[in-house]
Amino acid sequence: MKKLVILAIAFSAVLVSCKENKKVEVKEEVAVIKSASDLNNVDVTASVLNWKGAKPTGEHNGTVALKSGGILIENGVITAGEFVVDMSTITNLDMKGKAGAGKIEGHLKSVDFFDVAAYPTAKFVITNVEKKDDKLAVTGNLNIKDVTKSITIPATLSEVDGAYVFKSENFNINRADFNIKYGSKSFFDNLKDKFVDDLVEMSFVVKTKA
Template identity: 70%
Template sequence: MKKIVLSLVVIASVLTACKGEKKEKAVETKEEVKVETKVADLNNVDTAISVLNWKGTKPTGAHNGTVALKSGGLLVENGELQGGEFIVDLATITNVDMAGSEGAGKLEGHLKSADFFDVEKYPTSKFVITNVEDKGDNIHVTGNLTLKDVTKSITIPATISTEGGVTTFESEKFMVNRADFNIKYGSKSFFDDLKDKFIDDNMELSFVVKTKA
């Protein structure tokens, strides 16, 4: 009987460990890096089809959506990414999973409010590429991410390709800890009495940026 109990304890421990491993970690944030190459003046990003995708989660579910780019530039030489700058228009935050419903409108309004991104005060976000490292199947792109009044350096995996005169920069999905950028609403990093009413600090993001033809 003792052997059976011991076996069940071992199995439960293994399953618990495996379950814990599935939770994705946020990318590491470091101090802002100085940028020498300025590409904003290129203004060659097609803002009509470029997008920042987002997803937020909480104990009762998840919501996802998009944010449009206001402007941007990609510097590519001989097929290799040399630099880039994306200005994200936070006034265009859109919820996709409840699109067309009253709930979508309420969520969009809440995300734009001072509780989250405070769009009236900080109308844009920015990602400025500071370094690109070739990893074979993909590239590791380091850049300064600005949200609200905080700028941190992060590194994300991505791909770069050109077809028909259009260059596409596409990042893999990556996690950013919103607490690092002082986005406090429903965050257990700032509040202790939330119980199951919290919203996860880690938010999932991904870029799809295309240049003009």
């Protein structure tokens, strides 16, 4: 039994370490030099924001659809981009088909989390792209609720059947940075095992129209 406990603690430490390594640095919002808001060349039916959240009793994952977006690509290089996320489409996948999925979706849309009635969209606006080896370091302003912060995420850009596919690696944001307080140890004490992890894993898959 003692060995099992030690192994469980070690495994948890590895998971936390992996999450921390993927956590993006949050900086103040930066000026947008070139805008892609009017391009509207993103295929929203083929694009998605993936998410994963955790708590002591387990984790949940799902998707959020894009409402609109544009990517400006010049000579094969991203020079501007904007992804508008429709927060009313938050979907839970791990419990799909069960009553629990609707409960989770409703809670995420409520004032406890993303307050979709007041903030129906979120947005990521690209401000700078640098090539690092075979990947891109994409910096942009991430807006969630009433907070906008600059983050840099690793991504790739490929061309498939006449369309471009922007795909980010998994990255973690700290929801406390965006004023999402429910069950957060950053805002509340004595939560014991009733807390919800502050780190939220995300990834973008954005495809342009062919």
